Structures are given as structure tokens and as C-alpha cells.
Amino acid sequence: MGIHEAGTCAAGAFENPRSFYSSYSTRMPVLGNDILQSWIERVRKLGVQNLWLTSDSRSGGVARSALGELARQGIERLLVIKLKSYAEMDLTDLLRFHCERHNPVTEAQDSRGQLGVSLLDRRALRDGNEAHESSAVACGQIPYQFRGYAKRILSARERQELVGDALTEGCAMRPAGTQIRDKVWVGEGVKLADTVRLAGPTYIGARTIVRAGATIGPFASVESDCVVDCGTTVERSTVLPHTYLAPGLLIRHGLVDGGQMEDLTWGTVADLEPAGLGSRIQRRESRRPTLRPAPRETVPNAFSGADGSVVWDFAASSAASKPWLQVRL
Amino acid sequence: MNAMNTVARTILPFPCASNSGRRRSLRKGLLAALRVSSSPVIVDVSGCCSLNQEDIDLLLDCVAQAAGRDTQVFFVAGSLANRVLLEVTRISSVAQVFNSVTEALAYPHMSAENDAKAQTANESQERWGA
Numbered sequence: 001m002g003i004h005e006a007g008t009c010a011a012g013a014f015e016n017p018r019s020f021y022s023s024y025s026t027r028m029p030v031l032g033n034d035i036l037q038s039w040i041e042r043v044r045k046l047g048v049q050n051l052w053l054t055s056d057s058r059s060g061g062v063a064r065s066a067l068g069e070l071a072r073q074g075i076e077r078l079l080v081i082k083l084k085s086y087a088e089m090d091l092t093d094l095l096r097f098h099c100e101r102h103n104p105v106t107e108a109q110d111s112r113g114q115l116g117v118s119l120l121d122r123r124a125l126r127d128g129n130e131a132h133e134s135s136a137v138a139c140g141q142i143p144y145q146f147r148g149y150a151k152r153i154l155s156a157r158e159r160q161e162l163v164g165d166a167l168t169e170g171c172a173m174r175p176a177g178t179q180i181r182d183k184v185w186v187g188e189g190v191k192l193a194d195t196v197r198l199a200g201p202t203y204i205g206a207r208t209i210v211r212a213g214a215t216i217g218p219f220a221s222v223e224s225d226c227v228v229d230c231g232t233t234v235e236r237s238t239v240l241p242h243t244y245l246a247p248g249l250l251i252r253h254g255l256v257d258g259g260q261m262e263d264l265t266w267g268t269v270a271d272l273e274p275a276g277l278g279s280r281i282q283r284r285e286s287r288r289p290t291l292r293p294a295p296r297e298t299v300p301n302a303f304s305g306a307d308g309s310v311v312w313d314f315a316a317s318s319a320a321s322k323p324w325l326q327v328r329l
Numbered sequence: 330m331n332a333m334n335t336v337a338r339t340i341l342p343f344p345c346a347s348n349s350g351r352r353r354s355l356r357k358g359l360l361a362a363l364r365v366s367s368s369p370v371i372v373d374v375s376g377c378c379s380l381n382q383e384d385i386d387l388l389l390d391c392v393a394q395a396a397g398r399d400t401q402v403f404f405v406a407g408s409l410a411n412r413v414l415l416e417v418t419r420i421s422s423v424a425q426v427f428n429s430v431t432e433a434l435a436y437p438h439m440s441a442e443n444d445a446k447a448q449t450a451n452e453s454q455e456r457w458g459a
């Protein structure tokens with residue numbers, strides 16, 4: 001296991017109350033962007049070469065044994081990122097703050113509290129304290145105050161706020177697609193019927209089909225590989241990938257994932273599938289074997305998606321009973 | 330269909346029977362009731378914990394039936410999940426939706442006939458549930 005010359009490594013953990021694979025809050029794209037990938041890019045800018053990913057769903061915490069194992073491998077510093085927020089954070093600044101304070105643990109937080117980003121020194125790793133966040137606070141250590149853009153992504157409502165901000169240039173994230181008119185972006189291979197109405201700001205992900213008379217927007221994000229049938233309106237809502245929406249519907253202030261919809265106003269989940277209003281579109285199995293090789297030969301368990309994005313194959317790691325997936329950046 | 334009440338308002342429970350024969354009969358009764366009613370009709374969906382495709386079709390038929398006769402129809406969703414489905418299908422765009430029968434009866438347009446409501450509701454419930 002290679003260790004960065006500065007002795008800093010990075011680890012990511014997913015915090016989600018639902019099953020990791022069925023989760024839509026953290027691993028699903030936001031306007032075609034992968035939140036994990038955005039964090040990886042920030043880590044890469046630090047010059048870090050080793051990254052471990054885990055889908056530990058117990059609490060999103062890093063297991064005591066895992067920390068101890070990393071300490072035994074001689075790691076001096078560990079950057080832990082729980083995938084519970086999107087934050088436009090300069091990790092170099094966090095590292096500088098951490099080194100200046102000589103804290104065993106430095107937690108990043110904003111005005112709303114912890115962001116799930118922390119730096120642990122060898123001391124903290126050796127202690128292997130699973131609840132390092134609370135212990136850092138308890139010990140009176142000064143947290144790193146982040147004043148830039150940050151948004152939690154664990155709830156559908158917050159996720160929709162991030163979508164709105166990204167569509168209106170309220171943050172640095174931009175829709176992954178081509179801008180075809182003012183505040184309207186579409187991904188590759190999108191099929192729009194002539195009578196479709198697009199009300200910006202709005203985004204339609206790659207390979208999505210929008211049929212006659214449908215209205216998308218404003219503040220709508222229909223992610224990749226969806227079908228929006230005739231006359232349906234999607235407004236101030238997100239439709240997650242591989243979702244079919246039946247004709248004539250009104251999706252407003254909601255998040256739709258296959259056959260389920262979470263209403264953002266009432267915070268309730270309705271089952272669309274038995275009512276014949278929405279369903280999951282089965283992924284085509286033939287797509288996966290035709291994928292290009294991983295962009296970096298040293299990245300295990302990763303492959304390129306059809307849209308060129310890197311897909312992390314946690315299933316392979318999980319099947320091998322490995323709690324961590326190591327990625328060389 | 331004899332679940333009708335000639336007083337100013339009728340409350341009709343929405344049929345949620347799993348037996349298809351019984352369901353057909355209840356469906357027929359509900360639509361017939363809507364057809365002959367000269368007063369506002371409250372269709373109470375709160376007995377259904379979930380709505381399937383047939384239920385949605387019937388709800389749309391209710392709206393169409395009422396619209397064709399210029400009858401006021403109101404729906405009682407009973408749950409937020411049902412309410413979401415009524416909104417998604419745009420039923421709530423053409424008919425008022427309430428969370429409970431009490432709320433529906435308190436709606437200003439119907440308040441004049443409130444004194445008859447409980448009796449109507451009870452009678453309807455008994456007949457539909459029979």
C-alpha cells in the first residue's frame with residue numbers, strides 16, 4: 001500500500017440510514033454529477049495517492065479496527081470524508097489548519113454543524129476511536145470552520161436545494177450536459193418530442209426520453225436513462241436515473257426513484273408502481289461488458305460508465321467481504 | 330344503488346375490496362350514486378391504505394362522472410400517501426381533496442348542511458360495508 005509522501009491518506013465512508021445500494025441520497029447523480037467523484041477530485045488536488053472507500057452503513061463511522069489497521073501500516077494522517085454533504089472545500093486549507101493546531105482530530109463544520117470531513121493524526125488512529133467526531137468536540141478541539149458553499153445531501157429536500165443552486169449558479173457545480181438554451185441543459189443522447197416544453201432552469205440527463213406534450217421545469221432535474229411519458233409535468237423535482245413516468249402526471253416538489261416518490265412538501269413517500277404511475281426501467285445488462293477499461297490501470301473495482309464517468313464497483317468489494325475498497329489516484 | 334341520500338350531501342366510501350366481483354359491484358354502485366346525486370358528493374378514500382391502477386381509474390371515472398353532471402365531488406384522502414397520488418394524477422386539480430371527512434364537512438361551501446352529515450356518513454358506511 002503506497003502512502004503519500006506527506007503521509008496523508010484519504011478514506012470515504014457513506015452515511016445513510018437506508019441500504020447502500022438502494023440509497024438514492026448519496027450515490028445517485030446530481031444533475032449528472034457524481035458527488036463521490038467531486039470529493040475524489042478534491043482529494044486528488046491534495047496530492048494524495050491512496051483512497052479507501054467503504055460503504056459501512058451502520059452509522060457512517062469508521063470502524064475502530066479499520067483505524068487501527070491503518071495506523072499499523074504507518075499512516076501519519078487520515079482524511080475521513082463521510083458522503084453526507086457536498087462542500088466546495090479547499091482540503092489544502094483544512095490540512096494547513098490541522099497541522100497548525102496540532103490537534104489529533106480536526107473536524108470541518110459550517111454554521112449548521114459537522115460536514116462529515118475530518119482529519120485524524122497518528123495519535124487518533126492509534127487510539128482507534130470510532131466516535132472521533134464527538135471525542136474531538138468533547139476534548140475542546142477547535143473545529144475547522146468552513147465558510148464556503150456546503151449542502152447536506154442526506155435528505156431529498158436538501159438534495160433538491162442543491163439542484164436548485166447548481167441550476168442557478170448558486171454553487172460551483174454545473175449540470176453535466178450541453179446548454180441548449182438559457183438555463184436549459186441536456187445530456188448526450190436525449191430525445192425530446194417536438195411538443196415538449198422546457199422551462200428553465202432545468203436539466204435532462206443522458207439518454208432520457210421525453211415524450212409529446214410533457215413539460216420539464218422549472219427547477220427540474222430528470223437524470224439519465226429516464227422516460228417521461230406524454231403530457232407529464234415535472235416541476236421543482238428530481239427524477240432519479242432509470243425511472244419511467246406514466247402519461248399525464250404532475251410531479252411537483254418531489255423526488256421520484258423508480259416506482260416511489262417522496263413528496264418534499266409533506267415528507268411522505270407514495271408508491272407509484274401499484275397505481276401504474278411510475279416504475280423502474282431495467283438496466284440493459286449488455287451495457288456493462290462493453291465498458292471501456294478503467295481510466296487508470298491501478299484503480300481496482302472501477303470501470304467507466306457509458307457516459308464516461310467512473311463507476312465504483314462496491315458490489316465486487318462487498319462480495320469479497322472486504323470492508324474497504326482501495327483506489328490509487 | 331340505494332346508498333343515496335337526498336339531503337344536501339352524500340358521503341360514499343371508496344371501494345377497496347380485494348375480491349374482483351365485489352369490487353366491480355361496488356364500483357358500479359359508486360358511479361351510479363354519483364350519477365343520480367343532486368348534492369355535493371364526498372368520496373372517502375381513507376379506507377384504502379394504498380391505491381392501485383384500478384383505484385386510480387375509478388377515481389378518474391368519479392371525476393368525469395361528476396364533471397359531466399356538474400356535480401361537486403370532493404375526495405377524502407385519509408393519508409398523505411393517498412394525497413400525493415391524488416396530486417400526481419391531477420385529480421386534486423379538478424376536485425377538492427381533504428385529509429379527513431371532518432375537514433371535508435367543514436369546507437365553507439358545504440357548511441350549511443352540516444347537520445345531516447353524520448347520519449349520511451353512517452348510513453353510507455353501513456351500506457357499502459355490507
